[in-house]
Amino acid sequence: MATEKGKVLQQMNEAFVHGDFDNVLEHVTDDIQWTQVGGPFVKGKEAFREACREMGWHGPDTTLTIHSIITHGLTAALEGVVEMIDKNGGKKTYAFCDTYRFNTFKNGKIKEIRSYVIRIKK
Template sequence: MRPPQWESVGAAPRSRSSRLSSHVALHLPLRATRLASPLSRSHEARAMPDRNKAVLEQANAAIAQGDIEGFLAHCTDDIQWTTVGESTLDGKAAVRAWMADAYARPPVFEVHRLVAEDDTVVALGEITLPDRQGAPARHAYADVWRFRDGRMTELQAFVVGQPV
């Protein structure tokens, strides 16, 4: 087995004899300087939250334009949509039926913040849509989305009515 190659960190390259005797520069085995931190994630794992945020932004843009099918294209067939304290919708057909009524007139979104990690994206914001009498109703929301294979597969929506 060959000894590890040495590399100076913070100093100009030197001859082997000067590298071994120098007290100025820190010398580490070359292998050690190239190891990734155990806390670092692969490029793929770091990119996933950004892709998921982009998918949610595209889906929300579709809803804002009244394009329910465009939104559903970003969902898995077995999506579970839970509005906490109210109901759970199982599958695209149930979500489609609910949206046809609740989003008959497209809502207005104000996304204040998107936070993403691994397969989860949290959206914080406000949504305004007509109430049963047609008057604008504003709600603050925190949506917790879970993704599978690049599509939205689960929602836990926390929604609170706000004064208009």
């Protein structure tokens, strides 16, 4: 049975791949910190929104497969695969794992995300 935080993370990631960033932003604090390992560091809600847009993982041809969601206290992790069609019509596949830290135990918002992403070449 999925926890409330697990449901929020699933909903948020589904909204992300569909480009529904208003929905994503409902679940983060104003001072959100996003570390993309090997990539940029983002701080603040508006910078987070812009970074999400620039990432390009959203669109009608993007699919998300979530393999697991683990929640415990103020922390959580979600791992899965995103498949997308790039602007040149080529298919790209990425495996990812995000770790999360919430600001409160119950009904909290996400204050930190750390993302690990690997492109899978088939």
